[in-house]
Amino acid sequence: MSIELLRNQISKFLGSETPEVLAIRGEWGVGKTFSWNKFLEDAKNEGRIALKRYAYVSLFGCNSLDNLKFKIFEQVIDTSTIGVKSNIETFRKSIESLTVGRKILKFIPSLPSFRNANISLLLDSIAFLSLNKIIICIDDIERKGDNFKIRDLLGFISLLKEQKNCKIIIILNSEPLNNNEDNDLKIYREKVIDIELLFDPTPEECTEIAITSDNYCSLQIKELSKKLEIKNIRIIKKILRLSDQLESLLKKYEPELIYQALHSMTLLALCYFQRGNDKIPDYDYIKNIGYKIHGLNGKEENIQEKQWNSFLRKYSFYKIDEFDLEIAKSIENGFFNEVSLLAEADKLNAKIIADKSENSFSEAWKKYHNTFANNQEEVVSSLYDSFKKNVYYISPLNLNGTVKLFRCLNENEKADELIEFYINNIKTNKSIFDLKNSPFANHIDDPKIIERFNCESKSSEDDRSPEEVISSLADKNGWSQNDIEILSALTVDDFYQIFISQNGDHLSGWVDACLQFAQISNASDEEKMISNKTIEALVKIGKQSSLNARRVAQFGIRIEGDI
Known part of the structure; x- marks a missing residue:
């Protein structure tokens, strides 16, 4: 049934x-309660x-009819106040507005046994008498x-209708x-x-219910939600x-970047929040899709997977990049890590600006994707030349995809040449060669x-001291896997020596930086190890003196016996 x-x-x-x-x-989440409340308020406004x-009553945690009776009694309001949330004042007014309730409330205090009465049973009785x-x-x-x-519930509902002249609405899930x-x-x-009404709105109707704003992002989400x-x-x-x-985070970037963020986020959120739904791609499959959808994964x-890939092509989603993965993390965590998100946004924005040029790498790839013509020589030449011109904007994943295509076309010499050209031009960014910490390590498979x-990567091993790493964590509000590996390898005594040897304003920031992993719900074992060792080191410091016990207390460390 449509909404109208x-x-x-x-x-x-x-x-x-x-x-x-x-x-x-109707199905869970389609907006049954939302729509009921809206139509009810509209009817109130129109008299x-x-x-x-x-009275609106949720049965969440309701265990008995007596409990339900009092819930209804508690939530009764005048229809003129529909849209106003219930509170203690509306509860009092509801009692006073009931004929039976008013009389009994005046009469109860005069009862000799009032102090010994079972008030709960008394109120249950008042509640039931009031429901007319x-x-x-x-x-x-x-x-x-x-x-x-x-x-028992349906029997009580029948009683409310037959004996109490009530009108009852039941909201049911199809599950x-x-x-x-x-x-x-x-x-x-x-x-x-x-x-019994079946509430089965179309995707278009659901977006109209959920999205009322007309700003750019809301309008894009509306269209993307319809498409999905x-x-x-x-x-x-x-x-x-x-x-x-x-x-607010991305307003300074190119429109194409903002659209990609919304486009990827809508898909990733759907797949994350509806995991287990066979009709949509698996969330982890999308995060690890690499070049599978291009047919270059060799499997x-x-x-x-064919159904999933068809779904993704229909949505015009062909690959996932580091920027998309940052958005995926935000969906999982419920918030954005601004530092890492904007770092990836900066890289992607530069690539988008480069892609707008006539000789962009993306344009070169269209000669492969957008035709069935026998144009191998043109594809190879175009990709080869464009790769060299745009090398600073090409990710390791794009390098891998280009090299795999060249090898499939028996252009091994050119493939090897592009690898060396890429390395020689990206040498200043040593972290890019660290496959161990790359989110796409499993998809970079050219030997x-x-x-x-x-x-x-081996030629640029991380030789920073633990103090430098901790200082970096405190300053940039973010971390790399190298940071985690260096700090998780420290002992409790190492953390103790580091903290005890520091003096100055930075000390509390260092301690907080090492403790922060205890607050992360999905922290890795290595990250938890850092916070746990930090806590042990602080306990050791706190036990040295009453003064230090009070100093570590500011970090939530309680020393037994300290007052």
């Missing part, structure tokens, strides 16, 4: 005083609600307590209930539910929150490239 048809049915339901039960059923009182002619929305049925059976209660739901729903046919409003909202952060695709990169 659903709106009309709900409008008729709200405009009548007739006691009845309406169910809104189209027949009954005077309303109310619109009640019951949500999150699948999250109710295990002891609260679906048949099966826990504890095999689907059979009970099927049996009783036919007896209890008068109207995203129907989960929660996921669209998460993408929007991330895009808001991206917009035959299985049926699943010659691996051999030459390893040779260059």
Whole structure:
């Protein structure tokens, strides 16, 4: 059912005083509750609600009928205040506005046994007596307590309709209930539910519900979400929150970079938040796609991979780069590491500017991708010349893809020449040869490239002292794998000696830099080791004197026996 048809049915339901039960059923995340609240508020604003009182109740953690009765009683509001969140003041007014509630509240204090009364049972009784002619929305049925059976719930809903003249809305997920209660739901729903509406909005309708802003990023997310046919409003909202952060971070960069960020983020977020959905590519498959989609990985695709690659081509997603991987990290962590993101953005932005030139490397690759003509000589010549002109903007992954194509075309001499040309021109950036710490190490598989990169990497081993590494961590708010390897190899005594030998304003920053890994939810074992050894070293320092015990306390270190 479309959103407009659903709106009309709900409008008729709200405009009548007739006691009845309406169910809104749909997949998780499509916006059932969101749409109900919107249509309800619209009806209130237009004066189209027949009954005077309303209550919204989530069954999350609800374990009994008595619990539900009081939840409804607690949430009852006048329909004129729909859209205002419940609080202690609205609760008090709700009690005072109830005829039965007002009388009993005046009468209770005069009871001789008032102090010994079971107030909970008393309030439950008041709650049930008060539930007359109310619109009640019951949500999150699948999250109710295990002891609260679906048949008991539906029986109570029937009672509310038949004896209390209430109108009840039930919001149901299409997914099966826990504890095999689907059979009970099927049996009783036919007896209890008068109207059942299937909420199955189109991707276009879901984006209209979720995205109301008309700024550039929001409009792009709307179009990209439609293209991916995203129907989960929660996921669209998460993408929007991330895009808001991206917009402020990337506003100084080329429009193509901003579009790539939004394009990649929308796909990666969908695949990350809907892992296990066979209809969309696996999240880890995308992160490690390399040149698979170009047919240059030397392996035959299985049926699943063919479907995934077709999905990605339809979305115009052909490769993933270091910038995309930074965005992937932000999706996993829930925030952006500005230092590492902007470092990759700077590199990509320079490449985009270079790609805009007539002789760009991307243009050269189009002679391979965009035709079935017999143009091998033109492809080789164009890629060879463009590679040399744009060498500073070519990643190791692009180098590997170009070399593999040349070898497939029996151009081994040119392939080897490009490898040497690349190394000789990129020598100043030694970190690029460190395949061990490259996110694309598994996809750089040309033996010659691996051999030459390893040779260059060994010639530039990291010889920094631990103090230099810690200082770097404190100053740049980021780290490399080399930093982690150097610090994780230190002993507790090493950290102790480093901290005890330092004096000055930088000391607290150094300690915080070493402790920060304890706050990271997905920290590696090596990163956890750094923080754990740091804590042990601080404990050792704190035990030296009461003064030092108080000094380390500022870092959350509690020394036993210290006051």
